[in-house]
Amino acid sequence: MESSYKTLEIIRNNTDSSVFHLILNRPSHLNALSLDSFIELPKALSSLDQNPDVSVIIISGAGKHFCSGIDLNSLSSISQQSSSDDKGRSSEQLRRKIKSMQAANTAIEQCRKPVIAAIHGACIGGGVDLITACDIRYCSEDAFFSIKEVDLAIVADLGTLQRLPSIVGYANAMELALTARRFSSREAKDLGLVSQIFGSKSELDHGVTKIAEGIASKSPLAVTGTKAVLLRSRELSVEQGLDYVATWNSAMLISNDLNEAVSAQMMKRRPRFAKLIGNLVSGVH
Template identity: 85%
Template structure:
């Protein structure tokens, strides 16, 4: 398995198709460095293409999930973009931002579901990360903040685009303009996370159980459900129904369907082939 400066990939059980993608800069509170934005999409792509992987759990090592963008990296970007011709500097900065955006969007482009398991701080760029994930859970000690306005910048890696459809427009505006800290319990009330676990240990166990449950289902059905839900955000109901009809006309008749029906009739656990 490949090694990374800012990440670690762990398979906790050799018989499991649940893989853990861990932000691994604990001494920097898992702040997102420039290396992260190069490595993260590469790691996701390798997991996506690995037939042994069904589900990816995204978490952070150490005391916190993610403290946001590394301020040293932010200063480096600012310095590089403030020299030379104004037009060329601005074009270079735009390319940098687009590249960083693409690293976060890689979560959505990954066919396999990505579950965020959040403990401690989830600040700024950490919120960008989790809003791109498919399911989010946190521990009781988790807290969140969209801090970019306090750094005199507009959040530009996805939070402002994804959060309104998760928590509602008014709540997203409140959180983004005030940059206030909010708890895991409030995140649950807002719909940002699906469940709050009592401790980090409970979070790890609970998320692993959920992930294993999803991993046991048909990979064609799981990846298809993710793809259709993501696409449906941009479509009205009629267009969404047409899209899923086209999807299922290609994917519905499969060995997975036969196996699922057979398992139901025989009251046994289904066994699906790898994707």
Template identity: 75%
Template sequence: MEKFKTLEILQKTPNSRVFHLYLNRPSHRNALSRDFFSEFPKALASLDQNPNVNVVVLSGVGNHFCSGIDLGTLGSISENSDSDDRGRGGEKLRRNIKYLQDAVTAIELCRKPVIASIQGACIGGGIDIVTACDIRYCTDDAFFSVKEVDLAITADLGTLQRLPAIVGYGNAMELALTGRRFSGSEAKQLGLVSRSFGSKEEMDEAVRLIAEDIASKSPLSVTGTKAVLLRSRDMSVEQGLDYVATWNSAMLLSDDLTEAISAYTQKRKPVFAKL
């Protein structure tokens, strides 16, 4: 398995279809360096293409999930766009921003569901990442902030696009304009996370059980559910219904369907082929 400077991939339990992807710069509170933005899409692509992987759990090594983009990375972006020609400098900066955006969007491009398991700080770029994840959980003492407004920038890696659909437009506007810090329990109240837990140990065990449960289901139906939900987000109901009809016309009649029905009638657990 490929070695990364800023990440680590682990299969904690042999034969498990759940793989763990860790942000691994604990001495920097897992701040996102330039290396992260090249490594993260590669790591997700490798997990996506690995037939032994059904679910990815994303978390941070150490006491924090992610403290945002490394200030050195921000500095290098602005330096790299220096140009006497304002138009050319702006075009280069736009390309740089699109490159960083693509790293976060890689979570949505991964066919396998990605579950965020959040403790400690989840700030700025950390919120960009978790809003792109499919399910989010946190500890009560985790803390969040859409911090960019305090750094005199407009959040540009996905928070402003994805957060409103998760917590509602009004809540997203308030959090983004104030940059205020909010707790794990408030994140649950807002709907940013599905559940908040009293301790990291409690969260880790609950996430393990949830991830293993999803990993035991038909990989065709799980990847299809993710794909259709993501596509339907940007469609009318009528367009979304048409899309899922087309999707299922290709995927529905599978060995997984036969096995699911057979297992149900025989009162046993189904066993599905790898994807």
């Protein structure tokens, strides 16, 4: 990719592949999320979303761990910036900062393309915020997790408390968030936080890439539509969700992708789908 980042790296391992890797790239800091991370993540996701060569995005971490949470220096910096004689203005400034950081994770959901988390080693605090915004999560056997914020006298505010209950259930999310206890890859799988465990990081990288390539081979209209409808359905009743998908398919069902999929099935060949068009206006999702 043409852009360079301080905290991230974007890699395309194979020029023929439409699977791109978005790597948290602060290994010397255990990929702790700095203030720069929250600025760069939505920019990188927007760039990948608008790139017609991209069908699926895999988020992973460089080095020994996926993400050790929010950089403590960043927390200290936020605290110092918010100290003011005017409590009202200080609080308003802090709220805007929190909303900006929340938007970085929400950008994962706003990206049209599926975003898969490949987790190894530690996934702590802000790392859990990040992966709960992803569409699918896989991990290696050595992965471990913790919703750590209460141990830092913080209410988790970047998405975990909003997204995790729908993934693992309300009671499980409450227990994990209040105890801040560390839990293993096996428990994460049992809870439904991750879909599959791989024996090692190399097996994780290979396995998730293979899964992503399979998704990338499908109709991009069907894949992006499935993501959009599932996300929207979280907020709707069954009846409302059915109405929403009926409206969606009335606009998207009749397409060249449908004709190609049917033709490929009948001729017993691999389908070939056209790429999605990038956003006409930057920042529009």
